[in-house]
Amino acid sequence: MYSKGLAPLAAATVVTVTAALSMVFFYAPNDADQGFVQKIFYVHVPMAIVALCGFIAGGVFAIRHLRSGDSSWDLRSYVAIHMSIILGVGVLVTGAIWAKASWGHWWVWDEPVLVSFLVVFLLYCVYYPLRFSIEDPGRQARYSSVFAIAAGAFVPLNFVAVRLAEAYTHPRVLSQTGGSMPGDMRLTFLVSIAGMALLFVTLWKLELTAKHASMQLKRLRNRARVAA
Amino acid sequence: MAAIELERLERRYGERVALAGVSARVEEGQTLAVLGGNGAGKTTLLRVLAGLLRPHGGSARVLGAALPGERWKLPARVGYLGHEPLLYRELSGRENLRYHAALHSVPHSRLETVLAALEIDHRADEPVRDLSRGLVQRLAIGRAILHDPPVLLLDEPRANLDPSAAELVEPLIGRSSGRTRVVVSHDVRSALEESDVALGLKAGRPAPVDAELYR
Amino acid sequence: MTRTARAILRKDLRIELRTKESVPAMTLFAITVYVLFHFGLDRDSLDGELASGVLWVTLLLAAVIGVSRLFAAEREQGGIDGLLLAPVDQTALFVAKAAAMFLFLTAVELVAVPAFALLLLGPGLGGALPELLAVLALGNLGIAALGALVAALAAETRAPELIVPLLLLPLLVPVLIACAQATEPLFRQDAGPEDLGRWLGLLTLYDVVFVLLSVAVFDFLLED
Numbered sequence: 001m002y003s004k005g006l007a008p009l010a011a012a013t014v015v016t017v018t019a020a021l022s023m024v025f026f027y028a029p030n031d032a033d034q035g036f037v038q039k040i041f042y043v044h045v046p047m048a049i050v051a052l053c054g055f056i057a058g059g060v061f062a063i064r065h066l067r068s069g070d071s072s073w074d075l076r077s078y079v080a081i082h083m084s085i086i087l088g089v090g091v092l093v094t095g096a097i098w099a100k101a102s103w104g105h106w107w108v109w110d111e112p113v114l115v116s117f118l119v120v121f122l123l124y125c126v127y128y129p130l131r132f133s134i135e136d137p138g139r140q141a142r143y144s145s146v147f148a149i150a151a152g153a154f155v156p157l158n159f160v161a162v163r164l165a166e167a168y169t170h171p172r173v174l175s176q177t178g179g180s181m182p183g184d185m186r187l188t189f190l191v192s193i194a195g196m197a198l199l200f201v202t203l204w205k206l207e208l209t210a211k212h213a214s215m216q217l218k219r220l221r222n223r224a225r226v227a228a
Numbered sequence: 229m230a231a232i233e234l235e236r237l238e239r240r241y242g243e244r245v246a247l248a249g250v251s252a253r254v255e256e257g258q259t260l261a262v263l264g265g266n267g268a269g270k271t272t273l274l275r276v277l278a279g280l281l282r283p284h285g286g287s288a289r290v291l292g293a294a295l296p297g298e299r300w301k302l303p304a305r306v307g308y309l310g311h312e313p314l315l316y317r318e319l320s321g322r323e324n325l326r327y328h329a330a331l332h333s334v335p336h337s338r339l340e341t342v343l344a345a346l347e348i349d350h351r352a353d354e355p356v357r358d359l360s361r362g363l364v365q366r367l368a369i370g371r372a373i374l375h376d377p378p379v380l381l382l383d384e385p386r387a388n389l390d391p392s393a394a395e396l397v398e399p400l401i402g403r404s405s406g407r408t409r410v411v412v413s414h415d416v417r418s419a420l421e422e423s424d425v426a427l428g429l430k431a432g433r434p435a436p437v438d439a440e441l442y443r
Numbered sequence: 444m445t446r447t448a449r450a451i452l453r454k455d456l457r458i459e460l461r462t463k464e465s466v467p468a469m470t471l472f473a474i475t476v477y478v479l480f481h482f483g484l485d486r487d488s489l490d491g492e493l494a495s496g497v498l499w500v501t502l503l504l505a506a507v508i509g510v511s512r513l514f515a516a517e518r519e520q521g522g523i524d525g526l527l528l529a530p531v532d533q534t535a536l537f538v539a540k541a542a543a544m545f546l547f548l549t550a551v552e553l554v555a556v557p558a559f560a561l562l563l564l565g566p567g568l569g570g571a572l573p574e575l576l577a578v579l580a581l582g583n584l585g586i587a588a589l590g591a592l593v594a595a596l597a598a599e600t601r602a603p604e605l606i607v608p609l610l611l612l613p614l615l616v617p618v619l620i621a622c623a624q625a626t627e628p629l630f631r632q633d634a635g636p637e638d639l640g641r642w643l644g645l646l647t648l649y650d651v652v653f654v655l656l657s658v659a660v661f662d663f664l665l666e667d
Contacts, residue, residue, distance in 0.1 A: 125609075146663055157648070165620045282666065330446070332529060
């Protein structure tokens with residue numbers, strides 16, 4: 001049910017990611033100020049964008065779950081959030097590496113995207129203890145969906161709030177994440193985003209298929225045990 | 229149309245079956261006794277009828293209201309007495325009933341009538357946590373019948389009541405009250421004596437009412 | 444709906460007045476945290492952004508205590524069955540619990556804010572009191588709405604006292620940002636509002652979004 005279109009999707013992912021990697025190493029120019037290290041930006045920012053979209057998608061799936069009562073939407077929501085949290089770890093780690101290489105500190109409060117991402121990440125980490133400390137399965141799914149919706153609405157609000165705050169205390173330091181990118185950097189950047197997005201969707205579908213299969217297996221085992 | 233109609237009712241708890249294939253028909257004014265061992269699903273059935281749990285399969289109608297779609301119609305028509313008295317321990321009996329009266333739009337005079345009928349008006353202003361279990365049970369009964377519901381769902385109604393108290397509540401929640409009742413009880417003999425229909429449950433499914441039921 | 448909400452609110456206020464559990468604890472906690480900040484920062488007097496930050500972080504932490512207790516009475520008397528058995532609109536329950544939290548916060552602030560001025564605030568409160576009250580009101584609204592939602596979410600978990608702070612605090616970061624930024628110029632020596640409109644606007648947006656969202660999803664938390 002979930003694996004429809006998985007093969008062509010996986011193929012597209014491999015092609016795009018390969019293209020992105022080649023472009024990052026061979027096509028995009030070395031940054032004048034920061035040198036080779038700046039290229040981590042092609043991983044860090046697409047990861048952040050895809051993770052944030054994943055969180056919001058989790059919220060949208062959660063809305064569909066509550067409206068329809070169909071638990072397959074809850075599964076889609078759970079996997080999307082689960083994968084975005086993992087990507088989130090990657091965002092924070094690559095962000096730290098970039099900060100260390102650029103400014104000599106492992107963490108900087110200057111970049112509002114990174115800071116608001118930290119808050120969002122801390123929030124979504126609570127998804128697991130919330131979900132798994134509710135025993136009733138129906139309730140567990142419903143409450144997780146409510147959380148996913150509230151947290152999904154929170155993401156843009158938080159971003160706006162942090163950006164407003166940082167504008168007051170720290171002047172915008174980084175211009176690469178702005179619009180003033182030279183053409184070849186912009187192209188590499190776009191291909192990187194596409195590759196990361198496709199990777200996310202492929203892995204999402206894969207995990208959905210795997211979870212669905214293991215749930216069916218458990219169901220069959222239970223039925224066999226009851227019949228015996 | 230019967231007061232309560234159940235047709236192959238189903239309720240699951242995750243993968244586990246809590247109720248399956250449960251059917252029954254209770255006419256107005258009749259009493260249904262639900263019998264079975266621990267974990268048979270008796271309390272689950274009662275909670276579904278009260279609108280606290282939504283059925284996962286089959287059909288159920290209480291006073292014409294279809295579950296789960298018309299669950300919102302139930303609170304006004306159903307009086308539920310469960311294991312928990314559902315009373316706030318820091319408030320007095322009177323304050324608790326006044327709160328429920330406000331929620332159900334019941335006039336104050338009714339409140340006083342109920343307190344008097346249960347013979348607890350002399351202690352109705354003490355906090356519930358200071359009352360004995362028997363008095364708490366009487367208050368819980370008062371809460372259940374406050375809004376004069378035509379259907380009563382009673383889980384061990386005579387728990388913690390001494391014989392005189394049990395006699396006291398009989399016209400309110402017993403057969404002589406004339407209300408349609410569903411009673412869960414461990415006292416098989418008296419349950420069968422005062423019921424018109426009996427339903428046996430074993431592991432959530434209907435089972436004949438005999439010695440096997442409690443095995 | 445308002446009649447039911449009023450009945451539930453009256454019941455919760457009566458229990459709080461009887462047990463005196465939440466409000467005194469939150470107030471005492473706030474004052475204790477001021478003392479901690481005094482020792483932790485090694486400062487006798489604060490102004491500007493430091494004062495603003497200490498005040499709002501303390502209020503948020505105190506709010507967490509109150510939110511953890513919001514559904515305590517229901518949990519203790521056997522769950523929310525009693526509410527489900529009454530012809531109660533679930534929105535009424537949300538409104539009642541949020542209103543209760545708002546009133547508790549107001550009561551706490553009646554003591555905690557003057558105490559802050561007494562203990563730690565250099566410039567004193569007189570400078571821009573109406574503006575401060577506006578920020579407190581909008582901030583309390585956001586905390587109350589989100590607190591009611593988080594309390595309901597955590598109520599059915601195994602360890603609500605752990606889940607509530609972890610959920611509530613990140614979600615309140617925008618409120619903290621807006622309130623602290625808005626209050627900062629009010630706590631300076633030459634107190635006067637600066638960009639107040641921007642921060643009040645952010646708070647209002649936040650409040651509107653989360654009140655509407657909570658009302659929309661609250662039903663799903665209570666039904667079974």
